[in-house]
Amino acid sequence: xxxxxxxxxxxxxxxxxxxxxxxxxxxxxxxxxxxxxxxxxxxxxxxxxxxxxxxxxxxxxxxxxxxxxxxxxxxxxxxxxxxxxxxxxxxxxxxxxxxxxxxxxxxxxxxxxxxxxxxxxxxxxxxxxxxxxxxxxxxxxxxxxxxxxxxxxxxxxxxxxxxxxxxxxxxxxxxxxxxxxxxxxxxxxxxxxxxxxxxxxxxxxxxxxxxxxxxxxxxxxxxxxxxxxxxxxxxxxxxxxxxxxxxxxxxxxxxxxxxxxxxxxxxxxxxxxxxxxxxxxxxxxxxxxxxxxxxxxxxxxxxxxxxxxxxxxxxxxxxxxxxxxxxxxxxxxx
Ligand SMILES: NC(=O)C1=CN([C@@H]2O[C@H](COP(=O)(O)OP(=O)(O)OC[C@H]3O[C@@H](n4cnc5c(N)ncnc54)[C@H](OP(=O)(O)O)[C@@H]3O)[C@@H](O)[C@H]2O)C=CC1
Ligand SMILES: CC(=O)N[C@@H](CCC(=O)OP(=O)(O)O)C(=O)O
Numbered sequence: 640x641x642x643x644x645x646x647x648x649x650x651x652x653x654x655x656x657x658x659x660x661x662x663x664x665x666x667x668x669x670x671x672x673x674x675x676x677x678x679x680x681x682x683x684x685x686x687x688x689x690x691x692x693x694x695x696x697x698x699x700x701x702x703x704x705x706x707x708x709x710x711x712x713x714x715x716x717x718x719x720x721x722x723x724x725x726x727x728x729x730x731x732x733x734x735x736x737x738x739x740x741x742x743x744x745x746x747x748x749x750x751x752x753x754x755x756x757x758x759x760x761x762x763x764x765x766x767x768x769x770x771x772x773x774x775x776x777x778x779x780x781x782x783x784x785x786x787x788x789x790x791x792x793x794x795x796x797x798x799x800x801x802x803x804x805x806x807x808x809x810x811x812x813x814x815x816x817x818x819x820x821x822x823x824x825x826x827x828x829x830x831x832x833x834x835x836x837x838x839x840x841x842x843x844x845x846x847x848x849x850x851x852x853x854x855x856x857x858x859x860x861x862x863x864x865x866x867x868x869x870x871x872x873x874x875x876x877x878x879x880x881x882x883x884x885x886x887x888x889x890x891x892x893x894x895x896x897x898x899x900x901x902x903x904x905x906x907x908x909x910x911x912x913x914x915x916x917x918x919x920x921x922x923x924x925x926x927x928x929x930x931x932x933x934x935x936x937x938x939x940x941x942x943x944x945x946x947x948x949x950x951x952x953x954x955x956x957x958x959x960x961x962x963x964x965x966x967x968x969x970x971x972x973x
């Protein structure tokens with residue numbers, strides 16, 4: 640018997656990707672997969688990519704989840720806190736939702752509404768000191784999808800003094816699975832195909848999370864819905880301080896020993912398709928010839944490094960396993 644792992648919210652997009660990674664993980668045994676409206680359905684009926692996995696979704700019962708060594712929560716925002724509170728401290732928990740990401744209760748209320756459940760260890764191992772903090776934690780809040788792509792592009796540059804924290808602009812495109820599986824009119828194929836559109840303009844909920852993780856003090860963030868099922872491409876621009884180190888050198892050194900973050904060779908640019916199915920983040924940096932702003936382009940799979948892959952990476956650290964166990968470092972393009 641390996642490490643007993645359960646997934647709550649397993650019938651969703653992030654939950655499905657978690658199941659795929661868990662059944663391929665060398666140390667994990669999938670013991671429970673729960674759903675809400677789809678409880679009682681065979682897993683393969685909801686996730687055809689998992690055909691052959693002989694399992695039925697259970698109801699989301701904390702008593703059953705508590706029998707696992709580690710539980711992944713892949714529930715809608717606002718649903719994790721109550722369930723997590725019902726799980727004993729001996730059970731490790733990785734929450735893919737936003738409930739425990741923010742330290743600032745006011746920011747939580749402003750962007751998500753309702754009572755703040757309190758912050759857990761932030762689940763981005765590539766941030767300085769965070770790998771050790773995650774390894775010592777029994778409760779970890781995995782990062783938001785746009786937040787991963789943006790923070791990995793930006794955090795080392797602000798920390799090194801290469802760019803100003805006071806003037807950061809991000810435009811990021813996401814595939815539709817970023818919005819989850821629940822039926823919404825704006826996600827219908829007939830609405831999305833052949834279209835690009837900004838949304839949540841000027842008020843996206845990942846802004847406080849990105850500011851918290853990077854130290855940015857002024858951040859303009861514009862998300863764009865892209866006509867593709869998965870992938871995020873973030874374009875991050877910031878004003879160089881003029882006195883700091885070279886941005887390419889900063890990013891190259893920051894990620895030299897990281898297993899999943901790749902700074903691409905000069906002149907090549909990240910493609911979302913190159914990251915799909917893996918846990919990688921591809922980054923490129925240059926300087927705008929006209930404005931002089933530093934431009935960083937970063938690509939991830941929103942369901943990989945942006946969700947399930949990141950969560951498994953954190954779980955590996957929490958369980959004392961090799962950080963890369965069960966995680967593909969390479970994508971599946973085309
Ligand atoms: N999609 C993405 O790219 C990313 C998602 N995340 C986060 O992961 C979480 C899940 O997202 P995603 O998979 O996209 O969402 P989905 O809408 O695809 O899935 C939601 C899951 O939660 C279940 N659920 C819904 N309501 C309840 C409830 N009241 N109690 C228990 N279970 C419930 C659903 O069950 P059923 O279908 O049976 O009703 C389903 O299994 C969210 O917090 C999201 O922010 C994080 C990073 C990226
Ligand atoms: C395309 C799309 O709608 N994306 C979602 C992604 C955020 C999300 O709900 O998930 P996490 O915060 O857990 O990453 C959005 O912009 O709200």
